[in-house]
Amino acid sequence: MFNHQIKENSLENKVILVTGAGSGIGRQAALTYAQLGATVILLGRTVEKLESVYDEILAKGYPEAAIVPLDMKGASKQNYIDMANTIIDQFGKLDGALLNASVLGELTPFSTIHEQIFDDVMQINVKAQFLLSQALIPVMLKSSTPSLVFTSSGVGNKGRAYWGAYSMSKFATEGMMELIADEYDNTNLRTNAINPGATKTPMRTKAYPAEDQDTLAKPLDIMPLYVYLMSDDSSSINGKVIKAQ
Template sequence: MSTETSPHLFTASADELKNKVILVTGAGDGIGRQAALSFAACGATVILLGRTVKKLEAVYDEIEAMSAPQAAIIPLDLNGATQQHYLDMTATIENQFGRLDGALLNAAHLGVLSQYVQISEDHWDQLMQVNVKSQFLLSQALLPLMAKSNHASLLFTSSSVGKQGRAYWGGYSVSKFAIEGMSQVIADEYDKTGLRSNCINPGATQTLMRATAYPGEDPQTLKTPLDIMPSYLYLMSDASIGITGQSINAQIK
């Protein structure tokens, strides 16, 4: 079985992402943190975006300790960021690094799990702001810069509830359906270019969000963020050139 059809079996070399500049949102903990570390370990210059500076600094220090390319930190709260924040951020990236070869848009808000009829307007608005509108504005700002790269990879974090609606997952599920559509639209528009856009569904993973959603679950029965990194490395590397408009499961049951 080839890595092209089985990203979860992909084995990245130590210089798989050498000379690539990659932005990771939600880089302070969970999957975003591990992705940043794994990208850096494979030679990438990683830009860490998140709302908690202390967490970003901790990841920055871990990257420094592994003698990887020096990372950069962008503190930004997606709940309050405006279009101008994203445009200014993109301009800063271009001025400092000259390009952007990859972006993992991983940050998301879980919201309150409840019956559909009990979702409050405030909770709905916050979910759509963080999980949809911020992803729209951020990707819209990044795309012109990423399109200048020979082979750029835009990667959205999806979910199984973004492919099949599930009771009580309400706004979160709807937001992930939107992300799937957003990625497909971008993929189709950039189909004849070097820029590809895909979604990745991490599956059940040991994260704070998962623990919040399933408080009675034994986390030791779940994959760790490190366990699911082969798919992330595959989709961010040149091994996945030509793969676009897809929704990839990081775990195969």
């Protein structure tokens, strides 16, 4: 899977939702999925960023994308249910969902984690993923080979000093992924998580402002795994946390 050969049109006729699609890894994943023939649903907080991705997809002649502006910090359970119903009405199914949107919060000693920062990180990184997954799974089960992909981190399976709420949220993400994977193991739904590793993104820059960005992998470099988990080639992979690098 690490050397997965991306095949032209390997995602043709698939409908794939990408959260955090306006920048970083989410943006690149959305563009890559569209290039390979998928109709991509772009979910993010900033309309201008989503429109930029939409315009690029359209300009390159890929299947026309859809835009869902949604702020996960304030979205309700009903917002996600309404979105799932819209997906059914417009597309009839959902073949894949890349749950990529996350926030870093603050890197700080455990004893000084601010309660509001903790709440915000857990709301976006955990509760929103939980509510979104609950809403999407019934739609995904209408597909023959649906793939639900969470985003984890190296600090999501081994605690690291000062990574605070973000680290705790990624432990929760991996637990949620494993729970869903086990519950739906005898269905057509497969659920996995990607640890993207050190990648040149705005979040990485915030966490490591003094780091030489030129030494990092670019989002495009790690796309083989993102494509693999959305393609039918990975139909037997379930309940795994996989490193992209």
